[in-house]
Amino acid sequence: MTEVRDLSSQKAAAAIDSSCQYGLFASSKAYKKGDAILSESPLIILKHPSEPDKVRSQFDKSCFAAKKKPSNDKDEKDDNIIIDLTLPASSTKDLTAHHIKKIKGLALAAASYAMHRPNLTDETKEKLFQLYHPSTNNQGDGVSDEEKSALKLVNQALKICQQIAAPDTSLNRLVQDAKGADELINLLLIYSCNAFEGGRIYHRLSRANHSCNPNAIVGGSSSGDDDDVSVLKAACDIAEGEEITISYLGSYLYAGYPTRQRVLKDSKYFTCQCDRCSSTVHSDLASCLPCPVCHPRTGRYLDEDVMFDEGDEGDLTVSYATPKNGMIAEERSIECKGCNKITSFNPNEQSMRKKKEAACVNYMNKAEEKVYDRLEGNDSVTSGSDGDKNLDVEKEANEQFYEMATSICGAKHWTTHFMNLSLIEESLANFQSTFMSMGQNAAEDAETMEELLTGIAEAADGIERAWMYASGLNLKTDPSQWLFDYTVGLARALVSLGDAKSQQYAAQWISKVEDYAEAFESDGMQKVVSSLKNAWKRHTSSEGEESDKKRQKVD
Ligand SMILES: C[S@@+](CC[C@H](N)C(=O)[O-])C[C@H]1O[C@@H](n2cnc3c(N)ncnc32)[C@H](O)[C@@H]1O
Missing domain, CATH: 2.170.270.10 (SET domain)
Structure with missing residues (x-):
C-alpha cells in the first residue's frame, strides 16, 4: 500500500x-x-451545490434541468439538494435509506463533474484519472468485498443518472455515451476513494x-x-x-x-x-472497561462510582480490561491485567459466571454500535413536526445514550466520552443565547444563572475527562485536534461570565490548546485564542464589578 x-x-x-x-x-x-x-x-471540487444560489441554479440547469418545486420558502436556497433529489422509486425499492443517501451523493458528484468537465484541462484530467481507485474490469479474487460494493454502488448511481438526467444537459450527454459512462464510473470510484471534505480531490494530498x-x-x-x-x-x-x-x-x-x-x-x-x-500485541485503549471478572458488576451494569469516576484515584480500585486489537466486535476477547483473566463473548457458555462475563462483552459491543448509530443519526429516534419538541427529543435521547454508555462501558470507554461531548456541545451552544436573554426578572435570573453555572461546571468536568482519555491513547496527534472546539467553547462561556476569576479559569483552559492553535489553526483562530487567554488581563474594574455583582446574586 x-x-x-x-x-x-x-x-x-x-x-x-x-x-x-x-x-x-x-x-x-x-x-x-x-x-x-x-x-x-x-484538482477539482465536486461540490454539492447546496448554498450558493448561482452554483445551484447552474447545476440544476446543466444536469437535472430546473424543475423547481413551487415554494414560498425564502430559505429555500439553503435546502440541501441531496434531500431534494428524487430518485425513481423503481430503482430504489430494494435499497436501504443509507444506500439511497450514498447514491444521491454519487449522482450529485457525477452531475458536478459533468458541469466542470468542459473547463478541465487535459493535464488536470490526466492527474485526476491517475488517482487510485478499484479496478472496473477485474472484480475477481484480488478485489476486496468493500471495493466490490463501491463498484456496485457506483454502477447503481450511473443507471440512476441515466434515468434522471434531463435531456440536453451536460450530465445527460455524458451518461448516454458509452465512453462517457465509462469515464464517469472511473471518476465516481476516484471520488469515493480520494475525495476530502466538500468533494475536494487533490493530485498529491489524495x-x-x-x-x-x-x-x-x-x-x-x-x-x-x-x-x-x-x-x-x-x-x-x-x-x-x-x-x-x-x-x-x-x-x-x-x-x-x-x-x-x-x-x-x-x-x-x-x-x-x-x-x-x-497489532495484536497492543490493546485497544479506546475501549477500556471495568473488568467483568474482577469488578463486582451487577449483571451488565456498573455501580455509580465506576460509571463516573476514573478509578485511579482515592479508595476506588478498579481493574480495567482492554480488548485486543485487530478483531471484529463479536470476536474480541478482553484481557484484564488485574486478574489476568481473558473474557470473550460466547453465547454457548454454560456456567453462570461465564454467562455473566459474556453478557458484559456482548453488551459493550452492542453499546458501541448503538452509540455510533446515534452519533450518525442512523438510529430510530424519531422527530415530531414541532421544532422545539424535536430538540427536546434529541436531547433526551442523547442523555439516555450517555447513561447507557457510562453504565455499560464506564468512564474510560470512547462511547462515554463521545456521548458526553455531544451533550456538552449542546449546552455550550445554548449558553450564549440564555445568558443574553437574562436581565428581565431578578428571581428568574438567579435561577437561570445557577443553571448556567452548573452547566459550565459539568462541561468543564466532561472536557477535562475527555482530555485525560485522549492523552491516554498515546496517539501521535495532539488531542487538541479533537477537543479544540469544545475547549474554546468552554473558554468563551467562562469569559462571558465576566468576572475575573472565571476569565482567569478560561485562560487556564486556553493554555491547553495554545500550542496547537499556533501550529495548526488559521491566523483568525489564533487571534480568538489569544483574546480569550488575555481577557482577564483586560478585565477593567467597572466591567468586572458589574459582572461580579451579577454572579454574586447567585453565590
Ligand atoms: C486516497 S487513496 C490513498 C492512496 C493510495 N494508497 C494510492 O495507492 O494511491 C485510499 C486508498 O488507499 C488504500 N489505503 C489507504 N490507507 C490504508 C490503510 N490504512 N489500510 C489499507 N488500505 C489503505 C485503500 O485502498 C484506500 O481506498
Whole structure:
C-alpha cells in the first residue's frame, strides 16, 4: 500500500505509473511538529451545490434541468439538494435509506463533474484519472468485498443518472455515451476513494494513506484567505524516509477498533491495516472497561462510582480490561491485567459466571454500535413536526445514550466520552443565547444563572475527562485536534461570565490548546485564542464589578 516518493521533486510526483496502487508520500527530509509539508489546491471540487444560489441554479440547469418545486420558502436556497433529489422509486425499492443517501451523493458528484468537465484541462484530467481507485474490469479474487460494493454502488448511481438526467444537459450527454459512462464510473470510484471534505480531490494530498495513528494533519491555509488551499502539516516530529499518513476518520480517530473499521469500510471501502489496527500485541485503549471478572458488576451494569469516576484515584480500585486489537466486535476477547483473566463473548457458555462475563462483552459491543448509530443519526429516534419538541427529543435521547454508555462501558470507554461531548456541545451552544436573554426578572435570573453555572461546571468536568482519555491513547496527534472546539467553547462561556476569576479559569483552559492553535489553526483562530487567554488581563474594574455583582446574586 505504500510507495516512497520524493516530495521535493515535482518530476517524481508527476511521473506516476497508473497501473500500480501508489502509496504515499514518504518525506525526503525530517519534519518538526507543525512544519508545513505541502500546500495544494484541489484538482477539482465536486461540490454539492447546496448554498450558493448561482452554483445551484447552474447545476440544476446543466444536469437535472430546473424543475423547481413551487415554494414560498425564502430559505429555500439553503435546502440541501441531496434531500431534494428524487430518485425513481423503481430503482430504489430494494435499497436501504443509507444506500439511497450514498447514491444521491454519487449522482450529485457525477452531475458536478459533468458541469466542470468542459473547463478541465487535459493535464488536470490526466492527474485526476491517475488517482487510485478499484479496478472496473477485474472484480475477481484480488478485489476486496468493500471495493466490490463501491463498484456496485457506483454502477447503481450511473443507471440512476441515466434515468434522471434531463435531456440536453451536460450530465445527460455524458451518461448516454458509452465512453462517457465509462469515464464517469472511473471518476465516481476516484471520488469515493480520494475525495476530502466538500468533494475536494487533490493530485498529491489524495495519495496520503490513512493511519489510525497518523503523523500528519490536513488543514486550511493559515491566513484563511484561500478556502481551497489545503496544507499538510507534521502532527509530530517525522523522521526522514518515514511514511506520511493522515486520518480519514474525523473524530472517530478517538473511537475503538470496530467503529473505526466500520467507518472506513463504509466511507472509503477498505479494511484498515495500519499499525494501530493490525497489532495484536497492543490493546485497544479506546475501549477500556471495568473488568467483568474482577469488578463486582451487577449483571451488565456498573455501580455509580465506576460509571463516573476514573478509578485511579482515592479508595476506588478498579481493574480495567482492554480488548485486543485487530478483531471484529463479536470476536474480541478482553484481557484484564488485574486478574489476568481473558473474557470473550460466547453465547454457548454454560456456567453462570461465564454467562455473566459474556453478557458484559456482548453488551459493550452492542453499546458501541448503538452509540455510533446515534452519533450518525442512523438510529430510530424519531422527530415530531414541532421544532422545539424535536430538540427536546434529541436531547433526551442523547442523555439516555450517555447513561447507557457510562453504565455499560464506564468512564474510560470512547462511547462515554463521545456521548458526553455531544451533550456538552449542546449546552455550550445554548449558553450564549440564555445568558443574553437574562436581565428581565431578578428571581428568574438567579435561577437561570445557577443553571448556567452548573452547566459550565459539568462541561468543564466532561472536557477535562475527555482530555485525560485522549492523552491516554498515546496517539501521535495532539488531542487538541479533537477537543479544540469544545475547549474554546468552554473558554468563551467562562469569559462571558465576566468576572475575573472565571476569565482567569478560561485562560487556564486556553493554555491547553495554545500550542496547537499556533501550529495548526488559521491566523483568525489564533487571534480568538489569544483574546480569550488575555481577557482577564483586560478585565477593567467597572466591567468586572458589574459582572461580579451579577454572579454574586447567585453565590
Ligand atoms: C486516497 S487513496 C490513498 C492512496 C493510495 N494508497 C494510492 O495507492 O494511491 C485510499 C486508498 O488507499 C488504500 N489505503 C489507504 N490507507 C490504508 C490503510 N490504512 N489500510 C489499507 N488500505 C489503505 C485503500 O485502498 C484506500 O481506498
